Amino acid sequence: MERIYVLKTYKLFIGGAFPRSESGRVYAVKDFKGKHLANTCQASRKDLRDAVVSARSAFPGWSGATAYNRGQILYRMAEILEGRTDQFIAEISALEGANPKAAALQVEESIDLLIWYAGWSDKISALDGSTNSVSGPFYNFTIPEPIGVVAVFAAAKPSLLNLVGAMASVITSGNTAVMVASEKFPLPAISFAECMATSDLPAGVVNILTGVSSELAPWAASHMDIDAIDAAGLSPKVLKEAQIAGVGNLKRIKTPPNIKSPKRILDFMESKTVWHPIGI
Amino acid sequence: MIIDGTESSLRAYLKTLPPVDEVGAHARAAMLATRSIKTTSKSWAIDMAISMVDLTTLEGADTPGKIGTLCAKAVRPDAMDATVPSVGAVCVYNDMVKIARTKLDAIGGTSIPVAAVATAFPSGRASFAVKAQDTKDAIDAGAAEIDMVIDRGAFLSGRYGEVFEEISQIREICGDKAHLKVILETGELVTLDNVRKASYLAMLAGADFIKTSTGKISPAATSPVVLVMLEAVRDYYSLTKTRIGVKPAGGIRNTKDAIKQLVLVNEVAGPKWLTPKLFRIGASALLNDLLLQRMKMRDGFYAGPSYVTLD
Numbered sequence: 001m002e003r004i005y006v007l008k009t010y011k012l013f014i015g016g017a018f019p020r021s022e023s024g025r026v027y028a029v030k031d032f033k034g035k036h037l038a039n040t041c042q043a044s045r046k047d048l049r050d051a052v053v054s055a056r057s058a059f060p061g062w063s064g065a066t067a068y069n070r071g072q073i074l075y076r077m078a079e080i081l082e083g084r085t086d087q088f089i090a091e092i093s094a095l096e097g098a099n100p101k102a103a104a105l106q107v108e109e110s111i112d113l114l115i116w117y118a119g120w121s122d123k124i125s126a127l128d129g130s131t132n133s134v135s136g137p138f139y140n141f142t143i144p145e146p147i148g149v150v151a152v153f154a155a156a157k158p159s160l161l162n163l164v165g166a167m168a169s170v171i172t173s174g175n176t177a178v179m180v181a182s183e184k185f186p187l188p189a190i191s192f193a194e195c196m197a198t199s200d201l202p203a204g205v206v207n208i209l210t211g212v213s214s215e216l217a218p219w220a221a222s223h224m225d226i227d228a229i230d231a232a233g234l235s236p237k238v239l240k241e242a243q244i245a246g247v248g249n250l251k252r253i254k255t256p257p258n259i260k261s262p263k264r265i266l267d268f269m270e271s272k273t274v275w276h277p278i279g280i
Numbered sequence: 281m282i283i284d285g286t287e288s289s290l291r292a293y294l295k296t297l298p299p300v301d302e303v304g305a306h307a308r309a310a311m312l313a314t315r316s317i318k319t320t321s322k323s324w325a326i327d328m329a330i331s332m333v334d335l336t337t338l339e340g341a342d343t344p345g346k347i348g349t350l351c352a353k354a355v356r357p358d359a360m361d362a363t364v365p366s367v368g369a370v371c372v373y374n375d376m377v378k379i380a381r382t383k384l385d386a387i388g389g390t391s392i393p394v395a396a397v398a399t400a401f402p403s404g405r406a407s408f409a410v411k412a413q414d415t416k417d418a419i420d421a422g423a424a425e426i427d428m429v430i431d432r433g434a435f436l437s438g439r440y441g442e443v444f445e446e447i448s449q450i451r452e453i454c455g456d457k458a459h460l461k462v463i464l465e466t467g468e469l470v471t472l473d474n475v476r477k478a479s480y481l482a483m484l485a486g487a488d489f490i491k492t493s494t495g496k497i498s499p500a501a502t503s504p505v506v507l508v509m510l511e512a513v514r515d516y517y518s519l520t521k522t523r524i525g526v527k528p529a530g531g532i533r534n535t536k537d538a539i540k541q542l543v544l545v546n547e548v549a550g551p552k553w554l555t556p557k558l559f560r561i562g563a564s565a566l567l568n569d570l571l572l573q574r575m576k577m578r579d580g581f582y583a584g585p586s587y588v589t590l591d
Contacts, residue, residue: 049582052582052584056584056585219581219582222580222581222582223581223582223584224581224582224583224584224586224587225582225583225584225585225586226584245581248581249584
């Protein structure tokens with residue numbers, strides 16, 4: 001007798017759990033030939049709101065953890081991803097139409113990128129921080145600090161690499177993230193959420209939504225509790241609308257060009273300058 | 281008169297109460313929780329919920345300063361928006377009553393009552409003399425509402441007369457100076473049958489309100505418990521023509537939960553109970569979420585916790 005293949009239900013990743021969309025909506029994901037591959041949740045603005053609430057509540061713990069600890073957890077994600085390489089190769093090949101070799105390369109690059117950003121966690125403040133000369137008896141120094149809750153609209157191809165790079169660059173400094181996966185290639189994002197759920201990552205530090213970016217972007221842009229947006233996955237038109245809607249809380253909206261760059265980490269950090277009297 | 285005041289008549293009456301269908305109560309509460317309240321109804325519900333909040337702080341670390349800011353928030357929950365109604369009451373420990381009363385009077389909150397938890401809150405483990413003095417103190421300091429706890433140990437051992445006697449005596453001390461809310465601490469009563477029994481016992485002993493919990497024990501105000509209590513006040517009204525209030529407290533943290541409670545009130549006890557005089561919600565974190573939701577309805581975009589006060 002032929003065995004019936006058990007299909008996977010792709011769900012959202014919010015606050016460490018895997019809920020369905022509160023709206024009950026799903027949309028069809030097609031493979032590169034246009035054939036139906038799977039159904040995935042179409043997140044609503046309320047899912048976005050819930051994700052922001054959990055990201056915000058995870059922020060004090062995550063930004064307060066030692067940089068070393070954050071790096072260890074990112075490293076752990078890489079370990080878990082390494083062990084599940086095959087699954088990602090299959091998903092990437094089906095979605096992006098990449099040949100298995102190219103797909104394998106993308107997964108390897110993603111793993112290496114995680115390690116790379118893990119290393120930056122305790123070095124970024126040395127790169128960007130400074131002691132400043134001032135005309136008075138003060139120590140004056142500037143350090144970069146995480147900006148808060150960052151919404152990420154991940155760019156499309158290469159889908160896993162873009163998602164992993166954007167995620168790691170945002171959270172390595174202590175931010176928490178609400179990520180909207182690429183609309184066309186959402187499956188690796190949700191599978192990667194399963195890696196994160198088993199990597200000692202505290203609940204809520206990364207939340208992943210799948211759905212229609214142009215539907216969620218205006219709500220993210222006007223949301224007063226999102227501090228910055230990585231808009232790499234937004235079209236120029238939606239990006240412009242987001243920039244207008246984002247002025248309410250002077251939201252920082254960036255489209256960092258390189259997936260692998262310390263500049264990318266700094267895009268979502270703020271500088272704090274401290275004055276301390278000398279001799280006290 | 282339902283009972284003549286003796287323990288035997290009370291016992292006999294409580295025995296006549298039908299048992300609660302636990303599965304049915306859970307199912308009905310869950311079904312009512314699926315109601316979707318939108319737009320104008322939601323705006324109305326949010327404002328109604330705000331006016332029903334007993335804004336509460338019951339911490340060992342409470343200070344006069346904290347009580348002061350709580351009172352300011354009670355009068356004007358959203359400093360940026362004068363159209364937000366004031367809350368139902370401020371609920372504090374005994375020694376903070378005077379501070380709260382003075383502060384409220386000074387900032388235009390004369391109409392907001394101060395509720396004091398009394399009778400050795402939250403455990404209720406003290407001699408009656410101490411409980412009585414606790415209550416008197418609070419009333420003398422200006423408390424217009426007394427939230428007393430019942431002796432759950434006595435209730436669970438079946439010493440209903442003792443519990444009844446204690447409530448009646450506290451009722452007497454309150455006189456016409458203070459409203460009496462009786463906390464059943466349903467988390468410790470275990471079954472819904474006990475919740476129904478304790479509700480009737482409290483109402484017969486003279487409670488103006490029956491309140492689910494102290495907020496110190498989990499589970500607190502779960503929907504089936506509130507449902508059973510609302511049924512009790514509804515049925516008690518048909519027996520005596522007296523409307524007793526209900527106050528869920530503990531575990532109601534967001535707007536969705538609060539609106540679910542209002543739906544329960546409307547569907548079980550009826551719209552007559554949709555007033556702060558007969559329904560209160562004991563909470564602290566809830567108010568901020570109600571305000572955030574109100575801002576969202578008003579502005580059309582999501583606000584964040586940095587736009588409401590820290591408690």
